[in-house]
Amino acid sequence: MDISPVFFYLFAGLALGCSLLVVLKKNPVASAFNLVMVFFAFAGIYAMLDAHLIAALQVLVYAGAIMVLFLFVIMLLNADVPSFDLQRSHPGARVVAGLLCAVLLLAFVWAFKNSPSPVEPGQFSASRIEAAGGNTRVVSELLFSEYILPFELTSVLLLGAIVGAVAIAKRKQKVGAGGGVK
Amino acid sequence: MLESMSLFHLLTFLKFAVILVIILSVAPVMAWVERRGSALMQNRLGPNRIGPLGLFQSICDAIKFLFKEDPIPGHVSKFYYALAPVVSLVPAFMTFAVVPFASTIEVDGRVLGFQLADLNVGLLYVFSVASLGVYGIIMGGWSSNNKFALLGGLRSSSQMISYELSLGLSVIGIIMAFSSVHLGEIVQGQAEVFRQIGPFVLPEWLQVPKWGILVQPLGFIIFITAAFAETNRLPFDLPEGESEIVAGYHLEYGAMKFSMFMMAEYINMFVASSLIATLYFGGYHGLHWVLNLVPLEGMSREWMRIALELGAFFLKVAFFMWFFVWVRWTLPRFRYDQVMELGWKVMLPISLANIFLTAFAVYYGWI
Helix, strand or coil, X not given: CCCCHHHHHHHHHHHHHHHHHHHHCCCHHHHHHHHHHHHHHHHHHHHHCCCHHHHHXXXXXXXXXXXXXXXXXXXXXXXXXXXCCCCCCCHHHHHHHXXXXXXXXXXXXXXXXXXXXXXXXXXXXXXXXXXXXCHHHHHHHHHXXXXXXXXXXXXXXXXXXXXXXXXXXXXXXXXHHCCCCC | CHHHHHHHHXXXXXXXHHHHHHHHHHHHHHHHHHHHHHHHHCCCCCCCCCCHHHCCHHHXXXXXXXXXXXXXXXXXXXXXXXXXXXXXXXXHHHHHHHCCCEEEEEECCEEEEECCCCCCCHHHHHHHHHCCHHHHHHHHHHHCCCHHHHHHHHHHHHHHHHHHHHHHHHHHHHHHHHCCCCHHHHHHHCXXXXXXXXXXXCCCCCCCECCHHHHCHHHHHHHHHHHHHHCCCCCCCCCCCHHHHCCHHHCCCCHHHHHHHHHHHHHHHHHHHHHHHHHHCCCCCCCHHHHHXXXXXXXXXXXXXXXHHHHHHHHHXXXXXXXXXXXHCCCCCCCHHHHHHHHHHHHXXXXXXXXXXXXXXXXXXXX
16 A cells, blocks of 8 residues: 555645634634535545545535435525634633644554554455455445344434434424424 | 566556547547537537638647646635645546556567556546546636535535435446446456347347347446446536526636646546446447458467457447437426435336346346
């Protein structure tokens, strides 16, 4: 696996820059567009790591579905007015936030410096996956054989979440409309 | 090694250039087909002054779009306003990279594929890129700072979300039937003989190719309906519905920026048509019988085969492009609540049922 450093720094820089813009932009829609770019940059890095399936799913699920939904909600609620004022934040709060950020950065640096880098590729090296018929086949076969129980449990969990969301939405509507809902 | 690598790169660039030219020429040709086609259906003449049958009208339009004044309204968010047409155009171009339009040919011991990128995740790549097309529309609608444009963008995002589900689920049937997400393998699978409909075995003399539409008739209907919604074509052109929200998301756009939105729509149609042909109509298969009629041997026979495959593929694509135009000038637009109802209450349950039925058929070995 040889990652071209040029492209790595390109995608990593894009991810970092756009992540910053997500936080710094005052308009929520602009933040959302930048978040899409972050997902894109991640997908680029995944693709360079030969994880084409993850890259495709990253774009398909996060950029293609979830963020469109986010944008829909933001635009529907018309959240154009910033809910907080940057100018009026307490100077003490800024110092605390800066300190916390520095601590987090140090923790990351420490973790990366001290973790041993894997020299031996694991069970699923790129060449083995290629021999077994590619990413998609290997992942789907594992998902529906060895990991079938967690997979099914996750789908039950998601179904529960959907039913719960619908139930909550319906109940509120009933109260608001004064029994006008069928 | 270096020499073969550079040859590989050269070939890739060549393929890229050819595909780019094909895709770029789709928009003007389709603009002409649409105008003449609509005229045909409404008993009019349509553009017929410039060139034979008005064929050069599109060139004049292109020149007009290029040289027209391109005003930027004062109330728009300039950066996103300028970015939106590009964002809607780029995914449309990218999707075509994995579609195979002919099988491979061996030239001097080197295998030559007629496909830009032979990706393992094929179909997933198509869906992940196609799902990004909506951002151009949302971005255009939002950055225009116009209530009609914003409504268009909103409609587009809700419509895309609703129909993408059915689109993705309908294709799962195809993936199950041919047990691959690789587009080349799906096309290869459709070259086999269709043996049985459910438990009923077809007679031996009936040699029908196992095309996707025979294996997945229900999936095909869902796919083509969702494809209309995804490409924002009538009867699902709610994002621009002229009679309700003037021109929707591209209301504030003019000149070349507007024409880029138009191009994106036609290119999306082209991609959708080529996907329908690839997944449900045997891709590049269908004209191989001509080979037996011509006395050709060796390499020329191979090239003849490739030419026939290209012909078959583009004929199918052309038919479905025409189908898009045909439907547009035949059906009226849905109402917004009808679109949502159809997407969530009809298409989604049917596509889930289709997966269930397919699983049943695969389990009993019918497919």
